[in-house]
Amino acid sequence: MKTSLLKTILAQEDLNFLLTNRVPRIALTRFIGWYSQIRSPLLARWSIAVWRCFSDLDLSESPPQRYGSLHDCFTRPIRPETRPIDADPDGLCSPSDAIVGACGDVAGTQVFQAKGFPYTLAELFGPSQDTTPYHDGVFVTLRLTSAMYHRFHAPQDLTVEHVTYLSGDTWNVNPIALQRVEKLFCRNERAVLNTRLARTGTPIAIVPVAAILVASLRLHFLDVLLHLRYRGPNEIALPGQARARFRKGEEMGWFQHGSTIIVFAPKGHELCEGIANGVRIKMGQPLLKASTPA
Known part of the structure; x- marks a missing residue:
């Protein structure tokens, strides 16, 4: 009671x-x-x-x-059998357990964190990144609550080519805050993982965003814990043999408490059936797929 x-x-x-x-x-x-x-x-x-x-x-x-x-x-692990991985080799699965937030098409370079609260790709990715591949693309916002499984995984077989770390604030990322704080995701601490799919060479961006009580991000392929006191280098290139390769569903890192992951795919992709604002999903479920030709 x-x-x-x-x-x-x-x-x-x-x-x-x-x-x-x-x-x-x-x-x-x-x-x-x-x-x-x-x-x-x-x-x-x-x-x-x-x-x-x-x-x-x-x-x-x-x-x-x-x-x-x-x-x-x-940062507890879970039993692998509790999270079956989508078997479609061309589909992208959810990298984490989450509640789906704003999702859908990128309007040119504009993305929405909530109704009436847009931000641009450049504001989220930072000034050093080329966001052209995601213009008019598609995105999905995945919010991890404090009680959820906090590790995140590769949505498909991929290679991480570059990481941009942007230190920032720690606003709460719940729906209440998203409806009140303009460009919240662009203010918070975050990392931009530039990846490339192994099968098609398609670029995919994975953007973990920290929040209050959370600002600690571990990426298994980097020998550094990204957090509020980490000031650089902000650009972490992974050239040649240093690039991190992951199989679909393989663990990439974790948040300390819970937060948000935003996944971006280029034009020519669409949301999988059932992916909509407010839906609860688990890591491994279908998230994005190539659009069916008209």
Whole structure:
């Protein structure tokens, strides 16, 4: 009863926005980053119990274990059989568990984070990147809640050619904030992963965006943890043999808590059936596919 009441209170938009944004966001994020790393199974159990009061946290899909820290629970693995990977070799699967946010066509260079709140590809990718391949393309916004599985995976067989890291703020990325904070994704800490599909050579951009309590991003192919204190080099080229190759469904990295991944594909792609704003999906489900010729 108390948990239900707490969730009802937090569902009030003004209060939610106040509690998650009108706070010292970066300081709070750094504190949670420190706190989550404390090695204490007892503290971890207590923290997880509190966490359950605010969310629908479900650990049943993960291998049974005693978490040594809150961080271990945030970044927990899951049993592979719980996330079957779409078998279509030409389709792109969801890189993560998520709630689908804004999605659809890119209008020239303009993308929408929410109704009436556009941003441009250049504003999201940063000034150093060529966004031409995604003009008039298609995009999907995937929001990871705090209780979800936090690791993300390759949507198809691909090679990571370049990473751009952009340090920034830590606004909450929930729908309430997206409807109130202009160009929110372009303000937050993020990384732009420029990849190329192995089968067709098609460029695909994967943009993990951090948020409050989250600003920590691990990419398995980089020997550095990207977070608010990481200032560069912002351009991380992966030439020749240094390029990271992944099979479809292979793990690429993780968020510390939960956040957003935006996937961009060039013109000639479309959303898979059932992909729409508000839909819950799991890693491995069909996400994007090549458009059927008219």
